[in-house]
Amino acid sequence: MSAFEYRPGGSFLHGLDPRTKLAAAAVFALVGLAASLPVLAVSGILIVWALWRAGVGPRQWVRDLRIFWMMLLFLFAVRAVTGSGPALVQVGSLGVTAQGLADGGMICLRLSIVALAGIGVSAATRPSEIEAAVQALLRPVPFVPEKRVATILGLVVRFLPEVLREVRLTKEAQMARCIEQRKNPIARLYLFAVPLLRRIFVRADRLAMAMEARCYSDNRTGPVLSAGLTDTLCLLALGLLVMLSLL
Amino acid sequence: MSFIEIRSLSHRFADGTIGLDRIDLGVESGEFVVVAGENGSGKTTLLRHLNGLLLPTDGEVIVDGRSVAADPVRARLKIGMVFQDADSQIVGQTVAEDAAFGPENLGFDRQQIDRRVRSALEAVGLAHAADQAPHLLSGGEKRRLAIAGVLAMGPEGIAFDEPFSNLDYAGVRQVLAQMVALHRSGHTLVVTTHEVEKVAAHADRLVILHRGAAVLSGPPAVLFPDLERYGIRQPCAFKLGKEVGSWLA
Amino acid sequence: MNEDISRPEVIDRTQVRMMVYTALMAALTAAGAWIAIPIGPVPIVLQNMFILLAGLVLGSRWGTASVAVYLLAGACGLPVFAGGMGGIGRFVGPTGGYLVGYLPAVFLLGRVSEKRPTVLFDVIGMILATAVIYGVGTAWLHALTGLSWPKTLAVGMIPFLPGDAVKIVAAAGIARALRPIVKME
Ligand SMILES: Nc1ncnc2c1ncn2[C@@H]1O[C@H](COP(=O)(O)OP(=O)(O)OP(=O)(O)O)[C@@H](O)[C@H]1O
Ligand SMILES: [Mg+2]
Numbered sequence: 001m002s003a004f005e006y007r008p009g010g011s012f013l014h015g016l017d018p019r020t021k022l023a024a025a026a027v028f029a030l031v032g033l034a035a036s037l038p039v040l041a042v043s044g045i046l047i048v049w050a051l052w053r054a055g056v057g058p059r060q061w062v063r064d065l066r067i068f069w070m071m072l073l074f075l076f077a078v079r080a081v082t083g084s085g086p087a088l089v090q091v092g093s094l095g096v097t098a099q100g101l102a103d104g105g106m107i108c109l110r111l112s113i114v115a116l117a118g119i120g121v122s123a124a125t126r127p128s129e130i131e132a133a134v135q136a137l138l139r140p141v142p143f144v145p146e147k148r149v150a151t152i153l154g155l156v157v158r159f160l161p162e163v164l165r166e167v168r169l170t171k172e173a174q175m176a177r178c179i180e181q182r183k184n185p186i187a188r189l190y191l192f193a194v195p196l197l198r199r200i201f202v203r204a205d206r207l208a209m210a211m212e213a214r215c216y217s218d219n220r221t222g223p224v225l226s227a228g229l230t231d232t233l234c235l236l237a238l239g240l241l242v243m244l245s246l247l
Numbered sequence: 248m249s250f251i252e253i254r255s256l257s258h259r260f261a262d263g264t265i266g267l268d269r270i271d272l273g274v275e276s277g278e279f280v281v282v283a284g285e286n287g288s289g290k291t292t293l294l295r296h297l298n299g300l301l302l303p304t305d306g307e308v309i310v311d312g313r314s315v316a317a318d319p320v321r322a323r324l325k326i327g328m329v330f331q332d333a334d335s336q337i338v339g340q341t342v343a344e345d346a347a348f349g350p351e352n353l354g355f356d357r358q359q360i361d362r363r364v365r366s367a368l369e370a371v372g373l374a375h376a377a378d379q380a381p382h383l384l385s386g387g388e389k390r391r392l393a394i395a396g397v398l399a400m401g402p403e404g405i406a407f408d409e410p411f412s413n414l415d416y417a418g419v420r421q422v423l424a425q426m427v428a429l430h431r432s433g434h435t436l437v438v439t440t441h442e443v444e445k446v447a448a449h450a451d452r453l454v455i456l457h458r459g460a461a462v463l464s465g466p467p468a469v470l471f472p473d474l475e476r477y478g479i480r481q482p483c484a485f486k487l488g489k490e491v492g493s494w495l496a
Numbered sequence: 497m498n499e500d501i502s503r504p505e506v507i508d509r510t511q512v513r514m515m516v517y518t519a520l521m522a523a524l525t526a527a528g529a530w531i532a533i534p535i536g537p538v539p540i541v542l543q544n545m546f547i548l549l550a551g552l553v554l555g556s557r558w559g560t561a562s563v564a565v566y567l568l569a570g571a572c573g574l575p576v577f578a579g580g581m582g583g584i585g586r587f588v589g590p591t592g593g594y595l596v597g598y599l600p601a602v603f604l605l606g607r608v609s610e611k612r613p614t615v616l617f618d619v620i621g622m623i624l625a626t627a628v629i630y631g632v633g634t635a636w637l638h639a640l641t642g643l644s645w646p647k648t649l650a651v652g653m654i655p656f657l658p659g660d661a662v663k664i665v666a667a668a669g670i671a672r673a674l675r676p677i678v679k680m681e
Contacts, residue, residue, distance in 0.1 A: 004573075004575050004577075005575060006575075022572060022573075025572075025573065029588070032588065033588070068589060071590050071591070072589075074590070075590060075640060075641060078641045078642065078643060079641065079642060082643065103642075107640070110588075111588050111589060115588075115589070118573055118586075119573075121572065122573040122574075122575060125573065127340055127575070128340060128341070130572050130573060130574055131574075133572075134568065134572055148515060149565070149568070151515065152515055152518055152519045152522070152561075152565050153519075153568070153569055153572075153574065154338075154339070154340060155338075155515070155516060155519030155520075155523075156519045156522045156523045156565060156566070156574070156576060157340055157569070157574055157575070157576070158337070158338070158339070158340055158519075159520055159523035160523045160526055160527060160575075160576065161382060162334075162382070162523075163520075163523045163524055163527045164527050167527060167531055185533075185540075185662045185666075186662055186665050186666045186669075188533065189533060189542075189545070189662065189663065189666035189670075190666050190669050190670060192533060193542075193545070193549075193666070193670045194670055194673045194674070197524075197549075197670065197674055198673075198677060200520060200524070201517070201520070201674070201677050201678060202677075203332075203334075204513075204516045204517055204520045205513065205516075206330065206332055206335040206336065207335045207336065207338070208509075208512045208513040209295075209300055210328075210330055210335065210336035210338070211338060211348075211512055211516070212300060212323075212506070212509055212512055213298050213300060213323055213327075213328040213330075214323070214338075214348055214352060214396065214397070214400065215320060215324070215349065215352040215353060215400070215504045215506050216348075216352055216506065216507055216512055217352040217353075217354070217505050217506045217507060218505045218507055219505045220351045220352045220353075220354065220504070221350075221351045221354055221355060221356065221360060320503065320506055352504050352506075353504050354504060
C-alpha cells in the first residue's frame, strides 16, 4: 500500500476532523515557504511523529516519495554549485560553496515539510471525508457551487481507476493491431486517443443519465462533519505556527 | 387506470431513426412484465420513456396518473431504473455511498438516509460489503447494488434493462431471485431482455417488441411459439416440448 | 414510503452531463501523468495533451473547471497525483509551476478556440497555451533552482518542444473527432 492511499486506523491524525487536516496541510505549506529554521525543525518533528502514529513510517515515505526526493537531490546539487563565496570543493569548472550547501539544504527541508504534511492528509483521511471538508470549506466562497464541486471531486476519484483500465485495454488492442509499429508519431497518438476517449465519453454519458434517473439535485443532503475539542486545540496550535512563521 | 399507461407512444431520434412506433401498453400495479425483443428493437428506448430520460415525439406515457413529460421527477420517484451497463451507473466510491446517492438527492436527513441505505443493502444481501469499493464487486453484486440504489429511494416500480447481460449462471440466479423477491413484496416490475428463458417462469406477461412496435402481448407460455419469428430465442424446454421451469429451481 | 421529502431541485441534463465530462477530463489529466507513449528514444507523457483537449473539447469555462478540479483534488490530498508524489508537495516541487500554468493556459485556449471553430484557431490557441505553461513552469523552476535563464530553458523547456509539437498536431485532429460526441443535443 502506498503512502498516498488511505489506510484505516484510529491514530491521532485519523481522529481529527478532515477540515482541521486540510487547514494543517495549508499551514504547513505556509510554514515550509516562510518559516525560520527552528520553526521548520519543530514542524518537521511534529509531522514525522503524526505520520508515524498513523502507520506511515520513514521507510514508507522514503520509498513512496522517491521521485520527489530525486528532484530534491537535483535541486540540492544545483544549489550547491551555484552559491556565491569561496569554493570548498572544486568539481571541474563548478565550485561547491558553503553558502550553496546551506541554501540547498534549507530549500530541501522546506519542500519536504510541505510534501510530508500532504501525505499526512492522504494517508489518514478517506476520499469522501476530504470531499466533505472541501465542500464545507468552500461554502463561504462566493460564486463557487460547493456541492457541485464536491460531486465532481468524487467523480474524479471514481473515474480514475476506470480510466487507467481503459488506457491499458486500449494499449493492448493497439498492440494486437500492430499500431505500435507505425512510424508516424502523430498517427499513433491519434489512433490511441480517439478510441480511448470515445469509449470513455460514452461511459460518461451513461453515468450522467444514471445520475439524472436518481434525481441528482442541488438541494441534496450534505455530509456531516463534527469537530471536537482536539480540533479546536489543533487549530489554536496552527494559528500559533502561522504567527511564528510570519514573524 | 393502470400504474403505467403508454398511449400511442412514438419516438423518432434526431437523425430520423424511428426508435418506437405507436406503442400502446398498460402495466398494472404489482405486475411483472417482460419486454422481449431482438437487438435494436427499441427496448432501451422504451424504458427511458418511463423515467422521462427521453420524451415522446408523439403520444404519451402516464405513470400513476400523471404524464411523465409534465413531471419527470415524479416518474423517477415512482419507478426506479436499473440500467443495462452496471458499471457506468455507479456514482459512489463505496457500496454504501453509492446506495446513499438517491436518498441524498431527495434531501432526507442523515439518519433517514442511513436507515434507507441499510435496509436497501440488506434487501439485496450486500450489507456486509457496505464499505467496499464498488468496482471490486462481481457482476451479479454490481447489479444488486444498482437495485439497492433505487430501492433506497422507495419506488413503487422498478424497470430493468437487460439485467442478465454479462452475468454468469450464479449472477443470473442472484439477480433473478432479487426480482422475484421484489415482485413478491408488491413492486411493479418491467424487465427487458432477449433471453426470455431466464425470466419466463416468473413473469405475469410477455410483450414482444419488434422494430419499435409492440407486436404481441400475453401470458409467456402462450407467446412462446411466436418468439422465433421476431428474432428471440425460444426457451429450450419449450422446444423440447416440456414445461418451462424456473432458473431458480 | 411516507416520510415527507422536499421536492428535489433536479439539475438540468446538460449541466449534469458537463459536470461528468469535467470530472472525466480531470481524471484523464491525472492518468495522463502516467501514460507514456514510446515515440523515438524518449517516451512522451500525455498529461499536457489532455490539458489541451480539455480546453478544446470542453471550452474555456468547463475546461478551466476540469483543470481546477484536478489541481484542487491534488492539493487536498485526493489520490490523483500518485505514482511517486502527492499532495501539496507536487505544487512546490520543481515541476509545480507547470501544474499551476495549466490553469491560465486552458482558459486562454478555450477562449481562442471558441472564437472560431477552425483548425487554425485551435492550433494558435494551443501554441499560446503551451507558451503560458512554459512561462509559468520555467519561472518557478528558475526561482527554485537559481539557474540562469538559458540553463533553465535548456533543462525545463527545449527538450520537450518536439514532443509538444507532435501533441499539438495530434490534439487538433483528436478534438475534431471528439467534438461531435461531446456536443450537446
Ligand atoms: N441516440 C440515437 N440516435 C439515433 N438512433 C438511435 C439512438 N439510440 C438508439 N437508436 C436506434 O434506435 C433503435 C432502438 O434502439 P434501442 O437501444 O432502444 O434498442 P434495444 O432493443 O435496447 O437494443 P439492444 O438489445 O441492443 O440493447 C436502434 O435501431 C438504434 O440504432
Ligand atoms: Mg438496449
